[in-house]
Amino acid sequence: MDGEIAGPHSGPMETFENLVRAEFAPETTHLNTAASALLPARAAAALQDAVRLRVEGRSLDPLYTDVEAARAAYARLAGVPVERVAAGATAALHTSLVAASLPPGAEVLTAEDDFTSVLNPFHTRGDLKVRAVPLERLADSVRPDTALVAVSAVQSADGRIAGLTALAEAARAHGARTYVDFSQAAGWLPMEAGAFDYSVAITYKWLLGPHGAAFLVVPEDLGDLPPVQASWVAAEHPWASCYGPVAELAHSARRFDSSPALFSYAGLRASLELVEEIGTDAVRAHDLNLAERFRAGLADLGRTPLPAPGSPIVSVPGLGHLQPELAAAGIQVSDRAGNLRASFHLYNTADDVDRLLDALSG
Template sequence: MRRVERVEFSGLWDPEPGWLNTASYGLPPRPAWEALQAALSDWRVGATSWEPWDESTTRSRESFARLVGADAADVFVGSTVSAALAPIATALPDGAKVLTDDVEFTSNVFPWKVQEDRGVEVVGVPGEELVAAIRPGIDLVAVSAVQSSTGVVLDLPTVIAASKEIGALVVIDGSQAVGWLPLTVDGIDALVVHTYKWLMSPRGATLGYLSPRLQELCRPSAAGWYAGADVHTSYYGTRMDLAPGARKFDQSPSWFCYVGAAPALELVEQIGVETIQQHNLALANEFRDGLGLPPSNSAIVSTSLAGAQEAFASAGIRAAVRDGKLRASFHLYTTPADVHQALAALKPLQ
């Protein structure tokens, strides 16, 4: 797909000024919004069958695969990160040891924790100690590519190298990364991404990569009609013919979520993740500079500035508070004016 210049994509959103909260949810680009409205209109009057909506699931799968350098045959669809990770957690042997960051979002913690009754142990360490903690005895490293609360970007190549040295599986939650941070599945055993943040899709469309190794190890315990080799002959009866590859791990998709997801993911492809990264980091670092903070490699800025939450609320700026700190996040529809408005609101506190 050709790259699109900033002047071409800047008019695809209509945000109210002051939206600095993509780390909570992204705003839909116009093609995604219009596709969703059209599908809802058809649904309201029964104008079509469901198959045209489901074509968006295939488009989403293929677009995601291209974005992360995967084969579409190794990509599955679902609705939540935690449900997508459940088959992997169930496949762990009794007594397995899982390593994670001690501030990891719980969607990548609870699926492992609920296995503790059979001896699975979950160990959390501070992010800066994670690589050193990858040593013999660790069976799986489960961590986010970008941390939700702090915005810290994982040193993924180093984590992969350390994990492979001891034979540990690498399971990455890319929900706060894919869409603005270039990454591929090379060396990763599982990459699961909810698309409603940086991929600007409706909540309910989750996509994931499973390595061929994990596809063999895991049981598709949530298999239903949509995991069949031919979904149209999998509606009834006791005969089961599951799809090859990762599609056997598909959960029946929420159609309208994928109707919105497909054009949003394809737009990210068109613009280019590197272009998005450059735009996001420029604004995030302008904001950091205005607060007297050093530059960073993250589109998420976390600050403990006292009174910041109240100052933002008074100025009409929408951000989030996570782990007691103000969290601001910057994406395609964020403008320099948004940054200046945010800094003006915080200036009396500095």
């Protein structure tokens, strides 16, 4: 990884490299973080420790502590108080809560061909007006009768980054709420979740966690969300609320929690510790450097990726059919709508980029 991050080799870059070497030893060229990240060694160890508790019949209390530690770490990354963060399992579940908060006939403004989890719950309501526009026109398309704008911060298909500042300003000017999915951004792109009414992120991509964990950020006043999925874990005093109706919901975003997949959160706590140790800025610099190397190599091959400046996701039209062949050669990428999608993260190197370019040139 030498030379992939600006700075003296004896300084922050060395720390970055040492941390990554200690955590990752992939047996393939994994350029597919936008689908699923590699799991750090410390997270794998935490998962094994969690399983051992069940095998040995010991108390699971430490796993509930992991949930709260992971919640707090995500709050720090998102730049919001921990009281605004709810823990769940999927982005679609949290989108469903936001969809349930809207009155019949409300207009939801979305980006064309955004990821299904941030769209479908609004469509399945059946009584909402869902309007889709090109991503680049999203902020300009907010109208006085728009109730909510929902969009992914980074588009899964091609890596385009939404103009979130302009969107927040436009929504505020028209009295619309905002819902941002950070699933393809959290971990490499600095988040300012407090600038939006609601936001969500799953954690098995750029945050390096296991599957089965997701976070929802809500307003300080908890917004208009109905806690329709509330169970005992959503109570102010969970262990005193196991039987009968919950008498007192949590006074924080925990009222929107769903019962946590404890093993997942045990691993996630360790993954988020690594992300915080390395730092989002260092990860972003590394990831974007590799993406630019790939874009430059594509130009040399006469290939033009879809425009997505400043993104570690690079999507190349017309090459998606090569995905099985590349996988057989030990290079993991995705086929998305006929496009070859490569995504670069902290465990990737310049050699990984060159290996993919060599395969494409052949």
